[in-house]
Structures are given as structure tokens and as C-alpha cells.
Amino acid sequence: MQKSENNNATKAVKPKASSLTAEKSKKTATTKAKISQAASKTASKAEVKAKAKPTTAAKPDKVRTSAKPDKAKTTAAKPNTAKTAAKRTTKAAPKTQKSGRVKLKIRDYDTTKSFESQVQSINVATEVAQKPLDIGNIIINTFLYTMIALLGLVMWFVSVVYVVEPKASIKYFDFLRAPKASLAAYERAYNLSHENYDLYDLINKSIETGSYKTTIKYINELRTQTYYQAFVDEIDVTSTEGIAKRYVALVGDYDGYLNSQYVIALYKTGQKDAAIKAAADDLSNANYRSFALSAYFDCLYSDKTLTTYIADILQVKAYTCKDGRTLIENLEDRRTTVDITNSHDLDDINERLVRLYTSMKIDNVLYDIYKYSGEVGLADEVAAEYRALRDIYDSLV
Secondary structure (H helix, E strand, O other): OOHHHHHHHHHHHHHHHHHHHHHHHHHHHHHHHHHHHHHHHHHHHHHHHHHHHHOOOOOOOOOOOOOOHHHHHOOOOOOOOOOHHHHHHHHOOOOOOEOOEEEEEEOOOOOOOOHHHHHHHHHHHHHHHHHHOOHHHHHHHHHHHHHHHHHHHHHHHHHHHHOOOOOHHHHHHHOOOHHHHHHOOOHHHHHHHHHHHHHHHHHHHHHHOOHHHHHHHHHHHHHHHOOOOHHHHHHHHHHOOOOHHHHHHHHOOHHHHHHHHHHHHHHHOOHHHHHHHHHHHHHOOOOOOOOOOHHHHHHHHHHHHHHHHHHHHHHHHOEEOOOOOHHHHHHHHHHOOOOOOHHOOOHHHHHHHHHHHHHHHHHHHHHHHOOOOOOHHHHHOOOHHHHHHHHHHHHHH
């Protein structure tokens, strides 16, 4: 009895379990329906967004892997539309081409130039960009430019000093070995001061540089000064003080030195007639130590051949001086005036040396005149006298 009741109880329970299962299946079905509805809503929203923004693409989900994602798989292709293509052509950044360490921008193709010309310009730019810096040339060029700038600065400074104080600029011109510029400074200094010693320096500088026209101009100017004789006497005294005796005759007669240099300057500038006239007039000079004719003979000898030298000597011998006498007659008188026979009786040793030196120069000229004019006896007499004077002169110096 009890077993049957139990069986009936189990039978009653079984229908309850099946009802529970049915209820669970209904709940799962409703849950799946809700999930499908939510999915359809999200899909519809995604379609709406895709229609609103067709050019944008959904970003790929990040994958946590050690290897880099494949660009072809991870990047979405942009829609190929006319608008996006236009944007790419106008806003695309310029590409670069690497060549070693040089970055060269590739310009957009210019339809106005040929392809070959554009390629050539790119190659030239590449060569220039790839050319290594020559440090040695840079240093040398920098040094040269610096030296040129310094030299220009020095020349500017000297030019300013030349204008303001020309005497101060003379040493700079001498240092730069610019004799003509130095002569110009001497000339400017004299034109500003008009002092006799500035004129003295100017004449000596013109003789030193061989500026013969300047020499002629300023010797004439010095001779016209009222202080001329006193000035040359002063120069003779100061020039012979404290020097060796063998140099006294060379510097002890500044007037004679100026007369000789004046004749040389006339001859060198082509004024040969004026040169012989000045040399002949010097024979009547009150200063008997002066002998400019010797300078004229030196010019003849150095300028011409022996044949023409002899012809010129014969013309000099027959030259008529301003007093109406021949040059050879005045030359013989000057030879006597020097009074060489009494030179040992002079107390002034410097005066004796100068007179002996002048006498020897006169004998040199007379010897050439007598020799080349055929007067051998007179030439030998003059030669013997010259040797005697030379012995006396050597004994004094």
C-alpha cells in the first residue's frame, strides 16, 4: 500500500519538473530574442554612421602581440573617391629621397621644363650638396681676406696721415718700399712748410728715386732763394763733421753736387743741349770746386758707343761758352784756378781733399779730349799729372 502511494507521489512530482524545464526554455528564448534585437539595433546604428561618414574607416582592434601587425590587414583602405584623390594631390607632403647623408627634396614635375633639364638640375643640386667641405681652402681664404682687409686698413691710415701730416707718412712708405709715394710725401711736406731743409730733403729724394723732372724743378727753386749760398755752406760743414777723410771730397761741396745732378737730370730727360750748356756755364762758376762737366762726360760715356763718344767729345772741345771762349780754354783756366801745386800748404785738410778731387776730375776730362782729338803729347802730360795728384790724395786719406 505504501509502495503504491510512493509511486503515485513520484508520478505526481515528474510533471512538475517538466513544467520547470519549459519555463526555463521560455526564459532563454526571450533572452536570446532581446540579444538579437540589441545586436540588430547596434548594426543599424553602425550602418547609419557609415552612411554619414563614408571616408572614415573603423580602427582595427589592438592586438597584444610582440610582432608588428600587418599593414595590409590592420589598416582599412580609404574609399577611392574624386574628392579624396584631389585632397591627396593638393595636400600631400613632399617626399624625400635619401642619398647618403644628403636629403634632397624632389620637386613636383614642372610641365614648363623638359624632363632632361629637371633631371640635370636635380643632379647638380645633389653634387653640390654632396661635395665635402675643404677646411684647408677655407682657412687659406679666410687668412687672405683678413690680410687684404688689414692692408686696406693700413693704406687708409697712411693716406689719412699723408694728408694731415705728410712727414709722418714717409716712414710708412719707406717701410712699404714705395719710393714714389715717399717722394710725393716729401713734396707735400715742402709745399706745406716752404722750409729750406724740407726742400733739401725733397731734392735728395728726387735724386735717389731718379725723378729727373722733379730734380730740375726744385734745384732751380733752391737756387733762386736768397739764403742759397749760406745754406749750401752750412750743408758742407754739417756733412763733413765726424766722417772719414776718404768721404770728405764726395760730400764737402753741396753746390757742386747740385750742379752735377742738374746736368744729369737735363741729359736723362732728353735736354742734351741744355745739359752741355749748363756744364759749360759751370766752368765760370765762382765755386771753383764745382765741376759739372765731369757728370756730362759720364752721361756720354754710359749712353753711347765709343765711336759716338769720340764724336761728342770733339763737339764739346769746340763748344763756345757764353763768354765767347771755347770750352777747352775755360777748362784749362779752371785747372789752374784750383791751384793744385799749393794744396800741401793749406791748413784745412778738408779743403785740400776737395780741391785735389776736383783737379783729378778735370784731368780725366782733359785726357779724353786730348787723346781722342789726336794730341797725344798733351794727353800724356795730363796723365802724369793725374798720377801725382792721386798719390797726394791717397797720402791724405
